[in-house]
Amino acid sequence: MTKSYIWPLANRVSHVLLILFFAAAYILGDFDELLSYHVAFGLALGVVFLFRGVWGFIGPQHSKFKDFNFNLLDLKEYLLSPFSKTKEYAGHNPASSWAMVAMLVVAFLAILTGVLTYGIEENHGVLSFLHSSYFKEMEIFKDIHEFFSNLFLAIVGVHIAGVLINRFIKKSDAIDSMVSGYKKLADKVDVKTNIAQKIFGIIWIVASLFSLYYLIFTKDNIFIANANVKQNYALLHKDFNNECGSCHITYPPFLLPKESWTLMMGDLENHFGDDASIDAVTNLSILAFLRQNSAQNSTHQAALKILKSLKDTNSTLAITKTLFWKHKHKEIEDRVFASKEIKSRANCKACHKDIERGLIENDLIQIPKIKV
Ligand code: HEC
Ligand code: HEC
Numbered sequence: 001m002t003k004s005y006i007w008p009l010a011n012r013v014s015h016v017l018l019i020l021f022f023a024a025a026y027i028l029g030d031f032d033e034l035l036s037y038h039v040a041f042g043l044a045l046g047v048v049f050l051f052r053g054v055w056g057f058i059g060p061q062h063s064k065f066k067d068f069n070f071n072l073l074d075l076k077e078y079l080l081s082p083f084s085k086t087k088e089y090a091g092h093n094p095a096s097s098w099a100m101v102a103m104l105v106v107a108f109l110a111i112l113t114g115v116l117t118y119g120i121e122e123n124h125g126v127l128s129f130l131h132s133s134y135f136k137e138m139e140i141f142k143d144i145h146e147f148f149s150n151l152f153l154a155i156v157g158v159h160i161a162g163v164l165i166n167r168f169i170k171k172s173d174a175i176d177s178m179v180s181g182y183k184k185l186a187d188k189v190d191v192k193t194n195i196a197q198k199i200f201g202i203i204w205i206v207a208s209l210f211s212l213y214y215l216i217f218t219k220d221n222i223f224i225a226n227a228n229v230k231q232n233y234a235l236l237h238k239d240f241n242n243e244c245g246s247c248h249i250t251y252p253p254f255l256l257p258k259e260s261w262t263l264m265m266g267d268l269e270n271h272f273g274d275d276a277s278i279d280a281v282t283n284l285s286i287l288a289f290l291r292q293n294s295a296q297n298s299t300h301q302a303a304l305k306i307l308k309s310l311k312d313t314n315s316t317l318a319i320t321k322t323l324f325w326k327h328k329h330k331e332i333e334d335r336v337f338a339s340k341e342i343k344s345r346a347n348c349k350a351c352h353k354d355i356e357r358g359l360i361e362n363d364l365i366q367i368p369k370i371k372v
Contacts, residue, residue, distance in 0.1 A: 001184045001185065001186060002184070002185065002186075002187070002188045003182045003183070003184055003185075003188075004090065004182065004183055004184075004185045004187075004188050004189045004190055004191075005181055005182055005190040005191055006062055006090060006091065006177055006181065006182065006183045006189075006191055007062075007063075007177055007178060007181045007191075008059075008060060008063070008181065008191065008193045008197070008201060009181070009201065010055070010193075010197075010200070010201030010202075010204050010205060011055075011059075011063060011178075012178055012179065012181060013205050014048050014051070014052060014204060014205065014208065015178055017048050017205070017208050017209075018045065018048050018049070018052075021041050021042075021044050021045040021048060021208075021212070022041075022045055022152070022156070024037075024041040025038055025041035025042040025045055026149065026153065028041060029149070032328075032365070033365040033366075035122070036124075036216075036219070036224050037216065039114070039118055039124075039125065039215070039223070039224060040212060040215035040216045040224065041212065042110075042111055042114050043111065043115075043211065043215055043223055044208060044211045044212035044215060045107065045111070046107070046108075046111040047207060047208050047211045048204075048208045049103075049104055049107050049108070051200075051203075051204040051207065051208065052104065052204075053104060054200075055200070055204070058196075058197065058200065059197060059200075060191045060192065060193045060194075060197055061091070061189075061191050062090060062091030062092070062191060063091075063191075065101075067091050067092075068091070068092050068097035068100065068101070069089065069091075069092060069093065069094045069097045070094070070097055070098065070101075071094060074087070074094040075094035075095060075098065078093055078094045078095055079094075079095060082165050082169060082170075083169055083170075084170075088185060088186060090183065090185055090189055093166075093174070095162050096159065096162065096174075099155055099158065099159045099162070102155050103152065103155055103156070103159075106148055106151050106152045106155060107152055109144075109148045110145060110148035110149045110151075110152055113141050113142075113144045113145035113148060114145045114149075115127055116130070116141045116145075117141045117142045117145050119131060120138045120141055121138070121139065121141070121142060121301050122301060122361075123226070123227045123228050123299070123300075123301070124224060124225065124226050124227060124361075125222070125223050125224060125225065126222055126223055128225075128227035129227075131227065131299060132299055163175050226359070226361050228300065228358070228359055228361065229358075230354070230357045230358065230359060231252070231357055231358035232357065233245075233250050233356070233357075233358075236289070237285075237286065237289040239278075239282050239285060239286055240253075240286045240289050240290070243276075243278055243282065243286065244286065245356070247274065247276065248346060248347070249346075249347065249348060249349045249355065249356050250356050251319065251348070251355075252293075252355065252356075252358045252360070253289065253290045253292075253293035253294055254293055254294060254295050254297070254298035254300050254302070254303040254358070255295065255302065255303065255306060255319045256290075256294060256295060256306070256316070256317075256319060257294055257295045257296055257306075257307060257310065257316075258290075258291045258294040258295075258296055260294075260316050260317055261287060261290035261291055261294055262287065262291065263315070263317060264317050265283055265286065265287040265290070268283070272317075272318070295307045302324075302360055305324045306319070306322050306324045306325070308324070309322050309323035309324035309327070310322055310323070310324075318346070319346075319348075320345045320346055329345070332367070335370075336367070336370055339370040339371075340371075341368045341369070341370055341371070342368065342370075348360075350367075350368055351365055351366060351367050351368070352365060353366060
């Protein structure tokens with residue numbers, strides 16, 4: 001047995017990046033307020049894979065797809081003999097060959113549907129032009145995105161199980177070779193990378209890291225940018241802004257349905273325990289503005305979800321009483337809302353700093369530090 005150099009540095013470093021980027025993207029996917037980071041890691045993962053795809057054609061021996069082993073008979077033999085030594089594979093064994101291609105394809109589909117979801121539902125990123133009322137019901141892309149992400153995780157799981165069997169039962173050094181680059185083989189077959197491949201390898205790693213940095217630190221880049229337009233309620237409707245913003249923040253009209261606004265404006269004398277009444281002309285004018293910009297007329301994701309979560313649009317007056325709102329804030333403790341920094345659930349602005357400009361995007365959420 002001699003040591004042969006099989007995996008160039010670019011393969012090994014990108015392998016580590018794939019593990020880190022996928023783990024980060026997957027975990028961050030669970031936190032709404034960290035959505036832009038989830039997207040950044042997901043897209044950076046796409047960059048690593050994109051280069052890996054090209055490497056499959058221009059890379060050195062064993063890294064090329066044509067050197068992978070897709071022979072089904074070999075795969076069968078390999079999988080059916082987990083406890084015995086099988087044929088020696090200098091490059092990818094049949095199982096890891098299939099796993100690699102499956103990962104490339106599934107990652108591509110997961111990222112594509114992720115970008116679609118981000119554009120259609122969240123109105124963010126390169127596909128935000130697809131966001132319109134026509135796409136309101138297009139939650140299907142999110143489901144498909146989650147399906148592919150979980151499928152990817154499942155393939156990773158099988159791949160890791162295979163690697164562990166390989167390492168501890170078959171006593172192969174395949175996993176060690178992903179760190180050192182070297183495998184013990186019967187014949188010496190060192191892989192050589194030419195100068196063009198070396199340069200490509202450097203560009204691969206630098207581009208992957210740079211894309212992550214760029215996506216995270218330039219918030220207005222086209223891949224992350226928020227296409228929801230900031231509203232200036234003072235210009236849009238002065239009376240709404242002044243009257244309705246005098247006791248509390250100005251709530252964006254799209255957070256309640258038409259019916260709620262009609263009901264509320266019809267009884268301002270008894271407005272959450274306050275008398276908020278105004279003259280009839282101003283009242284009608286504000287009501288028209290509120291109805292025109294209500295949840296039914298908005299493409300905003302929150303508007304859609306609030307509408308969906310309301311069983312009865314005719315009696316709900318408070319946003320904080322909707323099921324959607326309660327669901328989204330269920331993990332925030334009462335004492336946080338009651339704290340002197342926030343004071344009330346209705347003080348949205350304490351955590352959604354741009355809400356008075358009609359923006360309640362995930363990446364703008366910031367819960368203030370509470371002193372106990
Ligand atoms: C005289 C003061 C006052 C004025 C003026 C006023 N409000 Fe209110 N409003 C309140 C109070 C008090 C609450 C309850 C806040 C809380 O629960 O902390 C409230 C709550 C609300 C809520 C529910 C917030 C939630 O919990 O989801 C909405 C929506 C609302 N007001 C809209 C309006 C609109 C629209 C106008 C303008 C026509 C208006 N308010 C004018 C005092 C006022
Ligand atoms: C104490 C801080 C806090 C206050 C106050 C608060 N929110 Fe939130 N809000 C959050 C957090 C945190 C999330 C993200 C929850 C999650 O992880 O899903 C959130 C999520 C949301 C979402 C969902 C965003 C999306 O795109 O999925 C909406 C809509 C929302 N809040 C509206 C409001 C409104 C309207 C008010 C005021 C009536 C309000 N919030 C008050 C902290 C707060």
